[in-house]
Structure formats: structure tokens, C-alpha cells
Amino acid sequence: MGPKTVDLVVVGGGIHGAAIARDAAGRGLRVLLAEREDYAGLTSSLSSKLAHGGLRYLEHMEFKLVRESLSERAGLLKTAPHLVSPLKFLLPIFDWQPRSAWFVHTGLALYDLLSLGDGMPASGRLAKDDVDRLPHLRRDHLDAVLHYHDAHADDARLTLSAALDARTRGADVANRRAVTAIVPRENGYTVALSEQGKTRQIETRFVVNTAGPFVGEVDAMIPQGPSYRGPSPRDIRLVRGSHIVLPMPEPAETCAYTLQDEGERILFVIPWLDGNFLMIGTTDVPQSGDPGRAVCSPAEKTYLLAAYNRYFAHAGGPATEDDIVFDWAGLRTLHGAPDEQPSRISREVTIETKAQGHGGFLSLVGGKLTTHRATAEQVLARLQALGLEMGPSWTKGAPAYGGTLDREALVARAQEGPASVLPQTRRRWAFTYGDKIEDLYTQIAKEPGLAEEIVPGVPRAELQHAASVEDARTGEDFLLRRTKLRLFLDEAARETVEDWFAKT
Ligand SMILES: Cc1cc2nc3c(=O)[nH]c(=O)nc-3n(C[C@H](O)[C@H](O)[C@H](O)COP(=O)(O)OP(=O)(O)OC[C@H]3O[C@@H](n4cnc5c(N)ncnc54)[C@H](O)[C@@H]3O)c2cc1C
Numbered sequence: 298m299g300p301k302t303v304d305l306v307v308v309g310g311g312i313h314g315a316a317i318a319r320d321a322a323g324r325g326l327r328v329l330l331a332e333r334e335d336y337a338g339l340t341s342s343l344s345s346k347l348a349h350g351g352l353r354y355l356e357h358m359e360f361k362l363v364r365e366s367l368s369e370r371a372g373l374l375k376t377a378p379h380l381v382s383p384l385k386f387l388l389p390i391f392d393w394q395p396r397s398a399w400f401v402h403t404g405l406a407l408y409d410l411l412s413l414g415d416g417m418p419a420s421g422r423l424a425k426d427d428v429d430r431l432p433h434l435r436r437d438h439l440d441a442v443l444h445y446h447d448a449h450a451d452d453a454r455l456t457l458s459a460a461l462d463a464r465t466r467g468a469d470v471a472n473r474r475a476v477t478a479i480v481p482r483e484n485g486y487t488v489a490l491s492e493q494g495k496t497r498q499i500e501t502r503f504v505v506n507t508a509g510p511f512v513g514e515v516d517a518m519i520p521q522g523p524s525y526r527g528p529s530p531r532d533i534r535l536v537r538g539s540h541i542v543l544p545m546p547e548p549a550e551t552c553a554y555t556l557q558d559e560g561e562r563i564l565f566v567i568p569w570l571d572g573n574f575l576m577i578g579t580t581d582v583p584q585s586g587d588p589g590r591a592v593c594s595p596a597e598k599t600y601l602l603a604a605y606n607r608y609f610a611h612a613g614g615p616a617t618e619d620d621i622v623f624d625w626a627g628l629r630t631l632h633g634a635p636d637e638q639p640s641r642i643s644r645e646v647t648i649e650t651k652a653q654g655h656g657g658f659l660s661l662v663g664g665k666l667t668t669h670r671a672t673a674e675q676v677l678a679r680l681q682a683l684g685l686e687m688g689p690s691w692t693k694g695a696p697a698y699g700g701t702l703d704r705e706a707l708v709a710r711a712q713e714g715p716a717s718v719l720p721q722t723r724r725r726w727a728f729t730y731g732d733k734i735e736d737l738y739t740q741i742a743k744e745p746g747l748a749e750e751i752v753p754g755v756p757r758a759e760l761q762h763a764a765s766v767e768d769a770r771t772g773e774d775f776l777l778r779r780t781k782l783r784l785f786l787d788e789a790a791r792e793t794v795e796d797w798f799a800k801t
Contacts (some may be wrong), residue, residue: 299497301329301499301500302499304327304328304501304685305318305321305326305328305329305504305680306329306330306476306486306501307328308506309475309511310335310336310460311336311337311339311341311464311509312341312452312459313509313661313673314330314507314621315459316469316471316672317583317676318459318463319460319462319463319466319673319692320676321688322466322701323678323688324464324689324690325687325688325690326687327467328463328468329471329499330460330471331471331476331490332470332471332472332473333473333475333767334589334767335472335770335771335773335774336456336692336694337456339474339509339510339589340510340629341453341455341456341512341625341666342453343445343452343538343625343626343628345578345626345666346450346452346666346769347370347384347450347541348368348450348666349370349448350408350412350447351366351667352405352555354366354370355404355408360647362645363408363411365493365668366665367411367766368415369668369669369671370667371412371417371449373448373455374415374448375698376694377450377696377699378700378703378707379702379728379729379730379731380448380450380455380458380731381451382393382449383446383555384446384567385444385446385451385551385552385553386447386553386555387423387440387444387552387553387554388401388405388443388445388555388556389439389442389556390557391439391440391609392439393556394557396557398440399739402422402443417446421444422441423441423443428442432548432549433550434554435608435610437548444598448773449553449567450667451570451729452666453777453778454778455697456780457779458588458700458731459669459698459699461698461767466496471492471768473493474490475491475492476518477487477489477496477518479504479518479519481520481599482633484502484653485500485501485503485654486500486502486653486656487499488501489502498504501656502655502657503656503683504658504659505661505676506658506660507661509630510589511588511589512630512661513531516660517670517755518650518754531649532633533630534583534630534633535628536581536629537582537583537586537591537597537626537627537628538581538626538629539593539594539601540579540593540621540624541576541593541602541621542575542576542618542784544575545574546609546611549568549572553565553566553568554559558604564705566605567626571630573784573785577601577604580593580597580600580601580691582657591627591628592624595613598618599618602615602773612715629663632663645664646663646665646672647661648663649658650662657797659679660681670692676732698731698733699731699732700731700732701732702778707727707731711723711726714726714734715741715742716740718753722754725754726759729796733766733797736762736766737758740762741756751793751794752794755790760801764798765801767779770798771798772798775798776794
């Protein structure tokens, strides 16, 4: 038997690869997705977790990007209500900052205009009484506090939901499956896959490279020859963005903050995980070395803490490094000249296309979590233009995997679940698994012993679901990307979870 043949191989299971595989499978194409590590193992779980228009892109006149992002934000709030929720932002204006209240207010009015009709509250200025009630914001030299809305998104689970939906629609989707070689042939490519210690070949007409920070490495797999060429080398910049996480101070902050820091930098301070933590980010530092191993450096931690303390005061004194409970760093893969300032390089996606007979190779740089659905549509349009026949576009307005219940219905389903599972665990499940909470309930109804907790708040049913349905293979897959329990469990409990996966 010869190698298996598909229409499309997608390299990388970040948000872009997963969204492209989902869209393509839904149009009737034969699709294979290969993710070398875990779905969202790189950038797509290391973002600022916002479904946003990108207020600051207005300053760079990127109206098309902002308009598209706002429209996708509205779509995500409807189609993935378990993973994307509205978030109120405050934007304090101090008299020493470069942008005045008037200037920012005008920007917010434009932001409202570009998102007209999506049901989000209008922006405005906080009344003095409301400013006085803010728990920790420093008041010296404070001119005004403006407010607007954006949305919070669970980046890792959005990615997973697209990958699982692709599988439901017939795509061959797997993590721990690496693409190791891409050899052009007449009308397509032979792709080598390494999986579970074995190598196999697959034939495909088209390859889409969505390897994120490894996009250059995968492009370079195509040998240059007289009858074929890989994508031409491009100026790809890797820029690190880091976040730190602090426990929520007392009294709790209920709104997120957008802060204008030194130069043109914008920082976010965001209540996270049901208000248990504050997430602070991000930085803009050139990355050198292995793109798979970006970490938040000591200097970035110092910078983020100093920035936070510049804007907020706690009764117990400034936040220090000892308060940091978690941190991460992700890499922006940008397409720009070496001397361009990272914050000025457009976040608009670029898609490079090479035909190969009746097939072709597409390679994607940049983009945003927020616009992944629209970007996937753009990629499918390119494939169509290269001659790949497919069904019509379908993803706009289509519920995400787990996304058929709105937030109210999810709260109700959490309340109605089995009494053998704690109410707070059922609530967490509702806003993790969405309508797929039914699968967990059904398993427990069939086998009541699955409600037994392996560690506090984690019934056996959940670990089994993660391993058998969601492809979680390690403790980290489960604790960091399927859930965020890494931040709630102590070391002994985390080890118990890791052991459970090691033995499964
Ligand atoms: C710090 C930071 C903050 C951000 N914040 C936001 C935000 O708040 N909102 C927003 O909309 N956007 C945000 N973004 C942008 C967004 O996160 C990215 O655009 C998006 O996650 C990129 O996804 P991707 O699929 O292109 O790449 P990735 O998520 O990096 O996925 C690439 C995948 O390819 C895999 N891979 C690599 N080589 C191979 C191979 N040979 N075989 C198989 N698999 C391979 C990798 O393991 C990886 O999982 C942020 C980005 C950063 C860096």
C-alpha cells in the first residue's frame, strides 16, 4: 500500500493551524494536522488572552485590522461563550503621560463606532465618585479615568476547541506528531511525519505552514531546485512578550486596566481566573536563541513589577518578586525590517503562497488570536485560488466546539449536575468544557465512582476526559492548557496529576 493521500497538511496546532484544519474539514477537504508538542503549546497559550480590537492600532491608522478584530471579537462572544467573556477596562490618564484624556477619548469613540451594534457597552469617563472607589490606583497627577470594553479569551482552550472540532468534522488531527521533511513532487508534496517513535510518509497537494516561531524552520524544509522553490526568505523578527501573575490584592480589582507606560508601551493589568489573580503584561524584547524556550527574564520581571507599582499602591507595601506566583513568555512572529521598532510593526497577518503544479505551499506569519477564524478563511480562499475545490465558507457564526450554550445556560447546567461533584467544580467545568459538560455528567451517571476526586476539585472523570477526548498526555497538558489548575493546586497535588498521566 502506498502512502496515505490528503488534500492538505497543516503544520502546527496553534490557533491558526487548528482554525485552518477546522475550516477546511468543514468544507469537505481531506486534512491532516500535525502538532509537534501539544495544541497551543507555544504562542497560542502564551498570549495576553484578549479577544480585542487592539485600541492602540488605531494610533497607527490600522483601521481595517481594528474593524476586523472587533467584528471577530463580537463573533467569538456569541460562538464561544464558555471561553470568551466581556471585560471592562479602565484607562487612567496621568498628567505626565504623552497621550491626553481628550486624545484617548477620541480614540475610544472611534473604537465604539467601529464596533457599533455588537451589544458591548459604550466607552466613557468615570465619575469622580467611581474614581474615588477604585481600590489601589494611585491618585497623584491623575487627570481622568476612561473606560471601555473588550473581551477575555481562554487562548489554549480556543485552540483546542478548533482542533477537536476539526477532528469531529473528519480531519486527522494529532499532537506529538512532528513534520520532519517536506519533499516537492509533481502537483504536491511528500511530507514525513514522526509520531510515537515511528516515521511515515503522507502525500498531499497542499501544505500550510502555521509553525509560529518555527515558520522559518518549516519553510526551509522545502529544498530549492530548478523546478520548485520554497518561499523566499523573509525578514522574520521574534519579539518576546512576558507576563507575571500576582495574587489578587485586597480589596479585589474587578476591572482590567490599560496603562500607557514609558515611550509608546502599553501594559495590561487583568483580573484572571475568577478574580483570584492579576495578570500583568507585556514586554517587547528581541528574542535570541531557541524559539521553543522563551522565558520571562529577571529584567522583564523587574520592569513589570516596577510598572505595576508605579500605578498601584497596596496597604502592605509594593508588590515584590516574592509575590509573583506564575509567569510566562510568548514570541510574536513579526514580518518587519531589522531596524523597525517592534511596537510599530503591523500585526496584520502575511500569507506567502507558492504553487507546485496543481498543488502549493502557503506560509503564515503574524496574526492575532482574535482574528484566527477570518485568517483561516483567507487561507482557504488562497487555496481555492490555487485550484483546490472545496465547499463554501461556513465558520462565521458557527458555534465553537462546546459553544452552543450561552453563559446563563451554562450557569444553569452547572447547578443541575451530579451532587457528587462539588458546585464550584461544576461551575469550573461549565466555563471550561461548555456544552461538553454533558459528556462528563454522562460518564459519572454511568459510573458513579468517576466522581471521586484524584486531587482536591478534580474528579477522576475529568482526567479521563482530558486523556481520552482532549489528547492530554502529560500533567502539564492538563494543568496548564486543558485547565489552569496549575495555579490552584499545591506541588503534591500537581505531582499526583503528573503521575496519573505518566501511568495512563
Ligand atoms: C505576548 C503575546 C501576547 C499576545 N496577546 C494577544 C492577545 O491578547 N490577543 C490576540 O488576539 N493575539 C495576541 N497575541 C497574538 C497571538 O497569540 C498569536 O498571533 C497566535 O497565538 C499565533 O498562533 P499560531 O498558530 O500562528 O502560532 P503558535 O501558537 O506558535 O503555533 C505554532 C505551532 O507549530 C508547532 N510546530 C512548529 N514546528 C512544527 C513541526 N515541524 N511539526 C509540527 N508542529 C510544529 C509548534 O509546536 C506550535 O504549537 C499575542 C502574542 C504574544 C506573543
